[in-house]
Amino acid sequence: MSQTKIEISEQTTWMLAVRDKQDRDAFCALFDHFAPRLKGFIMRTGCSAPQAEEIVQDVMLTVWRKAAMFDPHRAQVSAWIYQIARNRHIDIIRKENRPVPDELAEDPGAEPDASQILAVEQEAGKLKTALSSLRPEQREMIEKAYLGELTHQEISDQTGLPLGTIKSRIRLGLERLRHELKGLRE
Amino acid sequence: MTAITHHIPDAILAAYAAGSLQHHYAVAVASHVSLCVHCRAALEAHQSLGGALLEETERVAVSGNMKADLLARLDAPATPEPVYTRRGIYPGPVVAALKGKEPKWKSLGMGVRQSILSQDKHGSVRLLYIPGGRAVPDHGHNGLEMTLVLQGSFSDETGRFGVGDIEIANEDLEHTPIADPGDPCICLAATDAPLRFNAFVPRLLQPLFRI
Numbered sequence: 156m157s158q159t160k161i162e163i164s165e166q167t168t169w170m171l172a173v174r175d176k177q178d179r180d181a182f183c184a185l186f187d188h189f190a191p192r193l194k195g196f197i198m199r200t201g202c203s204a205p206q207a208e209e210i211v212q213d214v215m216l217t218v219w220r221k222a223a224m225f226d227p228h229r230a231q232v233s234a235w236i237y238q239i240a241r242n243r244h245i246d247i248i249r250k251e252n253r254p255v256p257d258e259l260a261e262d263p264g265a266e267p268d269a270s271q272i273l274a275v276e277q278e279a280g281k282l283k284t285a286l287s288s289l290r291p292e293q294r295e296m297i298e299k300a301y302l303g304e305l306t307h308q309e310i311s312d313q314t315g316l317p318l319g320t321i322k323s324r325i326r327l328g329l330e331r332l333r334h335e336l337k338g339l340r341e
Numbered sequence: 342m343t344a345i346t347h348h349i350p351d352a353i354l355a356a357y358a359a360g361s362l363q364h365h366y367a368v369a370v371a372s373h374v375s376l377c378v379h380c381r382a383a384l385e386a387h388q389s390l391g392g393a394l395l396e397e398t399e400r401v402a403v404s405g406n407m408k409a410d411l412l413a414r415l416d417a418p419a420t421p422e423p424v425y426t427r428r429g430i431y432p433g434p435v436v437a438a439l440k441g442k443e444p445k446w447k448s449l450g451m452g453v454r455q456s457i458l459s460q461d462k463h464g465s466v467r468l469l470y471i472p473g474g475r476a477v478p479d480h481g482h483n484g485l486e487m488t489l490v491l492q493g494s495f496s497d498e499t500g501r502f503g504v505g506d507i508e509i510a511n512e513d514l515e516h517t518p519i520a521d522p523g524d525p526c527i528c529l530a531a532t533d534a535p536l537r538f539n540a541f542v543p544r545l546l547q548p549l550f551r552i
Contacts, residue, residue: 179412186408191400198401208403212411219415229385233392241360241391251364254371256381257426257433282393301391303359 163269164276166232174222185232186215193240200244200302210247214240224258227272231279241303345377347506354380358387365459365466368434369487369507369531375432376489376505430491430504435468435529444468451475464533471495471520471528484533486510488518493526495519 166188172181190211197207217239225235245253286294349357349370356362357370374381425437435458444456446468454470464484471477473493487509494503497516502508510516520526 179415182415183408183412186411189395190403190407192395192398194403195401196395196398199398204401207401208407211403212407215411216414220419230388231392233396234385234389235392237391237395238358238388240395241358245360249364252422252437253360254364254368254434254437256371256384257375259381279389279393282390283397286390286393286397297390298394300355300361301359301387301394303361 163227163272164231167227167272167276170218170222170225170232170235171227173219174225177222182219185218189218189233189236190215193236196240196302197244199298200304202248210240210244213243213247217243227275228268229275231275233279237301244303345379345503345505347500347502347508348377349373349380349383349507350509351383353509354384355387358384358391363463363533365464365531365533366485366487368438368458368466369489369529371434372432372491372529373489373505373507375427375434430527432491435491438466446470453477458529464531466529466531469526469528469530471518471526473520473522473525476517476519484512487531489529491527491529493524494521495526495528496521 166185169178169181169184169188172178173185193211193214194204194207197210198204202210214236218236221239225232230238242253242255245251286297289297353362353366353370357367362370374384423441424433425441426433428436431439438458446454446456448454452472452475456468456470458466458468460466468491469477469488471493477495487507488502489507490502490504492504494501494506495518496502497508497518499508499510499514499516501521502518508518
């Protein structure tokens with residue numbers, strides 16, 4: 156065993172402070188970390204800088220207002236914000252309300268489970284490693300897919316994501332999440 | 342309740358996570374995910390990957406006053422958007438598509454009814470009500486069709502579909518779904534084109550019924 160101690164990431168700590176204490180300093184830290192990334196991400200879909208900023212504002216405001224929905228047992232902060240960003244982007248650009256699944260009701264008495272939160276973070280770390288091992292053109296394909304840039308035809312041509320490493324990571328994540336979610340239902 | 346056995350293919354879940362799935366299908370996917378732990382987990386795994394990409398993405402500096410503007414807005418009263426949650430057999434995304442109202446059923450004949458939730462030139466999403474033992478008229482479809490069972494069950498050439506199961510059919514599948522005997526089968530059906538019926542008369546009636 157190595158000595159490296161896995162700790163809950165800064166982003167998760169900030170997000171929990173926002174969720175539980177409406178902590179503005181933590182919100183500023185989240186903003187400084189995510190706003191430039193969100194802007195870059197959104198501009199890659201062809202949005203102008205001002206329009207991207209409008210969406211970033213909206214996303215970060217949603218992060219503040221819907222902080223109570225953040226559950227570190229199921230998602231790391233980046234995944235949660237990614238989803239908000241995709242939803243807000245679509246709502247704003249297409250002027251439609253994107254259909255979203257029913258929220259899972261959390262057991263009100265549930266204590267935070269640090270090992271589960273760490274497992275989610277570790278999984279995210281492994282996904283990042285898997286991403287960095289991709290060839291540039293593979294990486295580009297994945298980015299295109301998750302930025303919502305694939306056309307209808309390209310989606311139906313895909314038999315799932317083509318890349319072994321990514322797929323196995325998703326499968327592992329899936330196993331873990333499935334186990335976790337079973338515990339949450341009913 | 343029997344276990345869900347028909348799920349959403351990974352590529353479609355990824356497209357939904359990315360927001361590239363057309364609206365009518367997104368209603369069907371969000372509805373299935375509301376009912377299915379397996380697909381919810383898979384969707385959240387895709388979102389994790391989206392999050393990892395967001396973390397790694399090239400940063401672009403935001404305008405200097407943006408943070409201050411935003412901080413000033415944090416305490417502004419927000420008009421909460423309506424949140425639609427599951428009601429009876431209808432999962433939240435269906436209730437949202439109904440805008441919280443009851444479905445308006447229109448007869449298609451032979452006891453079969455439909456309620457169109459939304460439609461435009463890209464396709465449609467509707468509820469179908471099929472009495473037990475009754476067939477949905479034999480039909481093909483021009484593109485992808487998603488059918489999610491909300492009550493009862495149906496069977497066709499490819500298998501049996503119970504509550505929560507979703508059938509994803511492409512244009513090659515000519516199938517005849519038949520509601521299993523018992524309770525009427527209520528489904529959510531999303532297509533990217535009007536359904537075409539193979540029988541002569543129903544096809545003539547299509548513009549009338551908007552099916």
